[in-house]
Amino acid sequence: MQQDILMIEDEVNIAEAVRFILSREGWQVALHADGAGAIEAIRNHRPRVLILDLMLPNRSGAEVLADLRADPDANLAATPVLMLTARGQVGDAAAQANQILSKPFDNADLRALVRRMLG
């Protein structure tokens, strides 16, 4: 089932706050909390925008993003990605993400970025 947004974030309270903020805009938001199984979750939800945390357990956000971009399903591989990072630099991951948002972020900035990405 296609969702508007899938958020992969292990911090439950951040995920809950983001889902609340974005749901209020009328968007459907699904959550996944682990780097492991992330590609399967993306494949299942086929989101229009993926919000991906860089620091994830088991498999980092950068690794998940690299796997996604290398996926044989071209549509899936092209999923627009908003990378959330707690670091000042994200290295190679920055080049593969469509947008980068540094933590802590302003809710209005998050909303505006997602709106732009959803078109």
Add this chain to the structure above:
Amino acid sequence: MNERSTPTVLTGTRIRERRLSLSRRQADIARAVGISPAYLNLIEHNRRPVSADLVARLAEELDVPAEELAEGREEVRIAALREAAAHPVATGLGPELDQVTELLARFPGWGQLLIAHARRAGGLERQLVDLSDRMTQDPYLLTTLHEVLSAVTAVRSTAAILVEEGEISPEWRRRFHSNLHEDSQRLSLTAQALVAYLDSFEAEGSAATPQEEVEAWLAAGASDAAELASDAARVMARQLESGLNADRDILPDQILAEAVTNPEARADPVRLAARLEMPLDLVMRRLADLRPAGFEGAGLLVCDGSGALTLRRAAPGFPLPRPGDSCPLLPLYQALAVPQVALVRDVVTPDGRGFRTLSHATRSQPGGVTGPVLTTAQMLFTPIDGPVPSDALAIGPACRICSRAACPARREPSILVPQPVLVERPNGTFDTGL
């Protein structure tokens, strides 16, 4: 002027200066210490060596502590000045190395001041390196900072929802209040832990990781593992203690101490192991543990197949590599490529100290024939008495803090040496500005 004659020159000069300051005649002093005036004259003009025994007699006659005249004291000062001159900061300044002895003899106060400054700079560099290591690589610090940032992010977003989002159902409001409370508590605890951890930075050389705790405990005599601060360190220490005790049961102190009395065995641990009919890796561990005659200053490094250091036993003057960030030229790592072969290599540290290293790797399959093959390498190192061989391998600490400008194994620029400035040529290629 070679290095071995240098201290003698100073000793003679100092004897002469002391005698003249007391207005004593050469003949009187010579008679008092049982040598001819002509021989004392040659000593004072640095044309004859002077034994430790004679230095002691002269010191007594000249009413001065023997160490004031002895070679060792000057040797240490000369070595300290040469070490200061070898620092990259001296590159291009051209300090007159051939006049070190004259500098110390004519301006002892200035010489001491220079040495004191060089030592202080060295201490500060080590502290800088330690802090730099921790700030950039310490997993505890990185994890804790990430935890702080995550809690701050959750608090900021949740608080903004409560303030800015208008009508919120009572159920969601309660939930967000609860989240705020939870995150603020987490933030408080994490911030306290972070402050305590950063405070520990001020204690130079303090143990930062469980492995460092265990190594410090081992160096202090391995008294009681229960006194270690962290659970992980206590577990690691007990495992290490168990391994050391097992080694001691197989090769007791007395047998090892007796075996090294044989000069041939003492000079060659491979022969020593053969004489004892015991594995070389066991003998190496026991030599570093017991430090019998001939191995008093021995240290030991142990790494696994990935090169990660799993144990570091210090030896005076040897720059212990930090776990996960050591010199790639250490013979320890060469041993990984040739298991069961004993590699002997002399190495020289950045401050000119020489060590003889013996490296040896073993392989095991603790999971049976279908299990993974594990490799462990050990490097036993002992200080070299006398001059360092000219073909000794130049090693250092981690690249980032290594002062050796030209090294074929360098992984990254050093923070201790001037960095080359890249200048673009008209043809589009780059060259260093140095």
